[in-house]
Amino acid sequence: MKKSLLYVLTFILLFIAGCSSSGTAGQDSITIAWLPNESGTDLTDTRDEIGRMIEEKTGAEVTHQTTTDYIVAIEAIANGNADMAYLGAQGYIEAKNKNDQVLPLVVPSGESGTLDDAIYYSWLAVEIENADEYKNGDEFAIDNIQGKRFSFVSNSSTSGFRVPSTGIVDYFSEQPGFEDVTADDLLEGGDNHFFSDVLYGGSHQGSAVNLLSGNVDVAAFCDTCVNNYVELIEGEENRPGAIYKVREDAAEPFNTVTGKEFILISVTPVLNAPFVINGDNINEEMQAELLEVMTSDEVANNEKIFVPEDSDFSGLFSKTADERLVDVEDAWFNPIRELSN
Incomplete structure (x- = not known):
């Protein structure tokens, strides 16, 4: 009986330890794929800053997958080798055609802070x-x-x-x-x-x-x-x-x-180009956490991500007014989708 109880307690402790080492949504790591345009060394600090903020929110370790070919990034998110990606609208559409579980998460807004001028x-x-x-x-x-x-x-x-x-x-x-x-x-x-x-x-x-x-x-x-x-x-x-x-x-x-x-x-x-996720890899709880951090004021006001006009820093987005990341639905990309018809 004592041995059985010991085995049970050991199992429970190992289970708890395993859970504590995972992200808050039960995911240990997130791999983000980047198109060649955003894979250069000039954007290393911006990529790292986005990764850092995701890590702080989710507890999952972020790895960046830089590429030299559009197809590599598109295939990575479609086949699950990447969990998240920053793609153009056309790249997102191609990835979604390959795997319907590729989902848009956010896009950078226009000056208004909305999709109206994105x-x-x-x-x-x-x-x-x-x-x-x-x-x-x-x-x-x-x-x-x-x-x-x-x-x-x-x-x-x-x-x-x-x-x-x-x-x-x-x-x-x-x-x-x-x-x-x-x-x-x-x-x-x-x-x-x-x-x-x-x-x-x-x-x-x-x-x-x-x-x-x-x-x-x-x-x-x-x-x-x-x-x-x-x-x-x-x-x-x-x-x-x-x-x-x-x-x-x-x-x-x-x-x-x-x-x-x-x-x-x-x-x-x-x-504007979306950050997308692979819904087969990212569960709903993690999706909600990613959406929360990406659309946060902390990201919008981070000068390594949204760079002020008078800054010499090479960042991903410009900050001239109320620009930020905003959530987006698949249907928003239909005008680009229709260009292929």
Whole structure:
């Protein structure tokens, strides 16, 4: 009887010890996958700060999975190798198509602190010396991009492929001789193709460098992914005709093109990118804790995550007014989903 009682007490103590070493929601660890755009060393401190705040709230140890390919991050969250990920809207949709338990958690808001203005911008840019080639009178136009060397980010990128390719197709399908053009026609370049050559930067930063290093004539990339490397020197931010210059102290990969200038010829608003979770890995209690910490004032006011305008820190989001992370439902992404239909 004494031995049986001892075994029972030992089991109970081991059970309690096991529970005490787990997160408050019963999960020991959380792996966060990051797209190539957010995997650089310039954002290490921001990634670590997000991880630290999650650890403090949940008790689970956070590991960051940086990547050099969109597909790696998308597959990681879809197949459960990652528990959480920061993806573009298109990447989220692709991951959810693979696994319906991939769920949106939060997105960064706009200046209002709500979803009403939760947008960023997809750019088509050219080198400053070639700007006049892409004008129709005094206005910028995309008519002359056909036949040029073009850089996308990845065909899984929202603002680096899905949105610009849709815009190009919508515009040219109304022009004589291009009525049947599709997004698939833009994937590769060469003779009898829409573009003479097509490159993929692998990240928004890489696509911009493709342009500034002279490898292509036109490039698609977004504002938020290059803000840490460039500065507006003329025109209105996020408007055709705006001229940007690479900072002299820009980190990799822009350190090879410092001082280079480019001009925007087309600008399209895009729905902000979500943090998503794998519902097969993250139970409902942990989901609630993650939502609570990510939408907290502590995160919104953390200057390593939401960086003030006058700061030299390279962070993930900018703080100009009431920006914060806000919860979001799947249906909010339907406008991006419909671009594929």
